[in-house]
Amino acid sequence: MxxxxxxxxxxxxxxxxxxxxxRNFRRDPAxxxxxxxxxxxxxxxxxxxxxxxxxxxxxxxxxxxxxxxxxxxxxxxxxxxxxxxxxxxxxxxxxxxxxxxxxxxxxxxxEKMEGMFQQVVREHPDDREVLAAVAASYSAKGRWENAEPLYSRLVVVEPDRAEWRFQRGVARMRTAYFVNAVEDFREVLKGDSSNYQARLFLGHSLLGDARMSDAERELETCRQQRPEATEPLVGLADCAMERNDLTAAESLLNQAAKLDNKSAQVFQELAKLYLRQQRTPEAITALRRLLALDPNHRQGHLQLSQALLAIGNKTEASQHEAIYQELDRKEEERLNSKRGVR
The missing domain is CATH 1.25.40 (Serine Threonine Protein Phosphatase 5, Tetratricopeptide repeat)
Incomplete structure (x- = not known):
């Protein structure tokens, strides 16, 4: 050497x-x-x-x-x-x-170790330990497009391991390849119909693929499996909004808020609903709650700025606009760095 x-x-x-x-990334089930x-x-x-x-x-x-x-x-x-x-x-x-x-x-x-990671994967294309570790590492970094082919290789190396199909489904869902994600989650559920997480992600992937009736069926099953969980309610609310049943959507989101009043996702969806209905004061309340839970939520700052501007509060609107611009700048720097742009 x-x-x-x-x-x-x-x-x-x-x-x-x-x-x-x-980092505590997901370990293989055992x-x-x-x-x-x-x-x-x-x-x-x-x-x-x-x-x-x-x-x-x-x-x-x-x-x-x-x-x-x-x-x-x-x-x-x-x-x-x-x-x-x-x-x-x-x-x-x-x-x-x-x-x-x-x-x-x-x-x-x-980043300077990226080349070594890729080289090791090339040198050990069928090494389960290498593939699983590097795929999990990319997943932990949110680099789903890098994780997906590694999980695909693991599916070939260990075709009977449902875990690899599940993880590939997650990577595909995160990169908006919803049709392929649906296939993976359905395959996982064939082996274990009680797998709540696989069914929940199947529902959201169906929703992403605009297959509303199929999505509602899966999400309703999730709701029955975990009546205390907010995620199925949020998904069902999205389905209701897609068919323009805003009353049903609001009811579902209010149920979710009662179950978990610290869920940023719930208040994000409530704000989206109120803005769609032009209920600006309620939208502002929901957006303030969202930003209290997630201060770096870019779209939350942008939407709150726009809502405040609509009611004439220019001073606070400009403050949230400035925060949004700074967060947007940082995100662009992060993406440029990821793409290798200097």
């Missing part, structure tokens, strides 16, 4: 240990027995690796095995330290890159 690659790997590890925090067995296996790997290193302390592959077992047990800082030593002991580049990416994936890794 050349010195520059060594320094990039070590610098990346050390910087991320110091600066970034581990039974308690499976999880206990896996931990026991990883612990056994650790013991074997330490014994090998006791005899051959410069064995880079034994050091890598130790780093891997520690990572899988959640001993992150120890795993990072062992990986650095393995790299220093001339661990082959490809093996080092793979473990670096697996250690970095749960973290808010910097």
């Amino acid at each position: 050349n010195r520059s690659m060594l320094m990039v790997m070590i610098a990346g590890l050390l910087a991320l240990v110091a600066v970034f925090t581990v 039974t308690k027995q499976d999880a206990a067995g896996a931990v026991e296996d990883f612990g056994r790997d650790e013991i074997e690796a330490r014994e090998s290193l006791r005899i051959h302390p410069e064995d880079c592959r034994a050091r890598l095995k130790l780093a891997t077992s520690l990572r899988r047990q959640g001993k992150i800082s120890e795993a990072e330290a062992e990986l650095i030593r393995a790299i220093q002991d001339k661990l082959p580049q490809e093996e080092g890159r793979r473990e670096v990416v697996l250690q970095m994936a749960p973290k808010d890794w910097p």
